Amino acid sequence: MKLSSNRHLPRNLYTPEQVKNSEKWAAQQQGLSLFELMQKAGEAIFELIENCFFKEKTLCILLGKGNNAGDGFVVARLAHAAGWHVELATMPGCQSWSGEAQQALAQLPDRVHFKNAESCDFSSFSVIVDAVFGIGLNKIVKPEWSVIFDAVNQAGRLVISADVPSGLNAHTGDVMVNAIKATHTVTFIALKSGLFTADAGDYCGEIHFAPLDVAQHVEKANQAYFRLLQLSEQKFYFKPRARNSHKGQFGRLLCIGGDRGMSGAIRIAAEGALRAGAGTVSVITHPDNVVQVSQGRPELMVYGVNGVTTEAKTLMQQADAIVIGPGLGRSGWANGLMQIACELEQNKVVDADALHWLAEHAVKKNNWILTPHPGEAGVLLQQSSSHIQHDRYAAAQQIQARYGGVCILKGHGSLIASSLDTSVCQAGNPGMASGGMGDLLAGICGAFIAQGFAPTLAAELAVVVHAQAGDEAAKQGERGMIASDLMPFVRQCVNQAIES
Template sequence: MLRPLYRAAQVGELDRRTIAGGIEGFALMQRAASSAWHSFRGRWPQVRAISVLCGGGNNGGDGHVLAALAAQAGLKVQRIVLKEISELQGDAARAAQLATSAGVGCVAWHPEIELTGEVVVDALLGTGLDGEVQGDFRRAIEAINQSGLPVLAIDIPSGLAADTGAVLGVAVQASRTVTFIGDKLGLHTGAAPGYTGEVDFRPLGVKALAFFDIPPAAWLLDEAILAESFCPRQRTAHKGDMGHVLVMGGGPGLGGAGILASQTAARLGAGKISLATAPEHVVASLVRCPEVMAHGVRGVADLGELPAQADVRVVGPGLGKGAWGQAMLQSALQKDSDSPRSVPLVIDADGLNLLATHWPELRRDDWILTPHPGEAARLLGISAGEVQADRPAAVLTLQRKRGGVVILKGAGSLVAGPSGLVVCPYGNPGMASGGMGDALSGILGALLAQQLGLERSAWLGTLIHALAADRAAAQKGERGLLAGDLASYARELVNPG
């Protein structure tokens, strides 16, 4: 049910094999341009004039063919080239000649040129870009963005890295991106959500999964997996069947995070929730959610049998990096020698920072780590900028180093586990507020307690967290969205109708 995602080189190989299988390269280009034209018409049916900017490769060729199709449909077409037609080769040259034969005019790009279309078509640079955009291409991209016109990007917004979603100096800000043959990993994470607009995937009749020796680089999460994951409960179910989550957090002066995590876990269906928090936060927890069993804990001795009784330990929300937080994390990491079972962990926030400083080599197969880019950078010993420059590489490296499952939060959250990489395409800017990570930790704890498995819990938890925020934003807007708002929407998602 999940859509496969590929790297640029993999899509290039799929393209090559499709042509080798009997489809002429120019015919495939025409098929791509026709799909782009239909995508354009579906999005802007009333437009009567377009500006098409064409580069020198096959991406530019797609633009030339689309320009011909638009002219044949009666649109006024401004065709702007950044490489002289006489210098084009192969299929790109044939495409340019097709547009010329269709009566489409052609002008060379210059900085003073005015874009006369109602919509701009970006066919400047394809997926093969591997360095910062320079020269006239950079100036053309800047002109597109400054025009304020809606943009259809062909295959990928020019200047966006197809494998990572990073901006290579400057990138086209598209309203819609139509992409072909194999969907690209870099269209769904990093900076990409701010540049792609809607992503319209057109496989062009190519069944990428049929090429077994080209495994997808990642998979795109889809809301449809919720229905198959949350079946109705047995009529005889009791709270002991639904697991016991222990949230260890809310150190002195940091009570809210632990309360958020434990309340969210309760709303996601865990049978019992215990909160080990600083004593001064117990009353607030009882007032906020009396169903949570709040325990005032001054130190490890006050924990008693709580860690051993829990089916899942969530540690990190409001933990702090002082002595209290260090003691809680050390207790959470200890394995019960009297029990053969492994108690899974969810570690977030200062739990991750403490791992980086006090347990730099610790690796486990029974935990979910949930870093944002800054926390991931500390765990990897690099900068947050380096993490964001190649988010897929960062999360995969961290998972190999630390084991278990790693969720790299942010736009296009990534989940890396034993089965590989998945990408979450949901979520919104309203989630840029305090406590969102704590809510995610509570969701993950509840799913693990209900025995959905480590990796699947990470996939579902990331998906539910983002979709709950989208539902909340759809009802009342992004600004002012609070982490505490998510629990009720998340509850609806785990009870699909």
């Protein structure tokens, strides 16, 4: 059975409910029983184990009480036949099984030993297989189970999770109090939405996909509301420009922000827009900031305005697209500029302080990109940021439904929610958790809508370019990385088609 890994995963993501509801039908369409499907799942896990080199072939399989345990029994049988020393560690209250799991148990040889997980020394094994929950978890992990998960995580051994790391919500990516940190996750039949956002990055390890010969039937039976952004596909949109080109063809972008004493954010956004290919970039900022914004970047046309002046209105009307919010503040100066910007028909990117204005005024537009981090998303939905992180998919979709346009919910597994679906970006790294990164993203978004990309596509391209640039910059180390470090790599990313 061939496993697909991180770089070659399918595009569509599904909820665990979708997979669960169509699993039996999909198996029938392929002429398989659920027990045969379980056999294939166990084989996929053991295939991964066999592909790793271990001096000592000692295997512990951590068992729950559902069909995920059945996958573990299949692995145990195959490993024992291949000469591994296998022990089965049962979670508290999980000493009996039924259905397909019982069938798989009946095929085990007598020499496979059972023990209680509470007394297991996980560090004495080469490999630990997590076959506890799978996609079935819908409540917080019990304290006595959490202690066992901690023991597995502290053992320092290679851990392979069956389908989904136990304790991770397969739909949202939220950890239900505690979860097993896998080195590898082998997920079956279809990719689950929770494997790619929120806490998932710290728990899934490398993700492998095993279709079990039925994936095509599950796709046929379900609509995919979520999808992975395929980084390679973005190159199509960055083809070489015509030789007979001029700056007017690539958009006039206006960036608005930088109240008194806050020049940095709007400067980063504006320079990011230049590096992402905007034809011209103008900046409206507080008069005190003109020198700071323009210094060292003479390509920017910087205007210091005292509120909603005739000059400011003219600049807004002449722009092909507008970015508003970085360093905008929440003063009367900011409120007036935001109100006028909202009345204009140009495509817009609304970021940072402008999102706070939007939360108070609840305007809905179909031609803007909103770029909240979890805290700003909480303001937009009148929820706490922790509540947002518990279900990032729902939050992104609710913001889009309430305010229109496209919502980019930033964070691990950034989400881009439109009226049609939600896409997820796998790229990016923790080094990007520093001030100014969001301003840079806003500028890149603005550059793309100014160049004529529709808001949804502009948002997806911007998130991918931003994340890829961050990953390139992080090759010199994540800690201490700043937004300005990404600038040369933004330029590199939007020239990929030329370079390849």
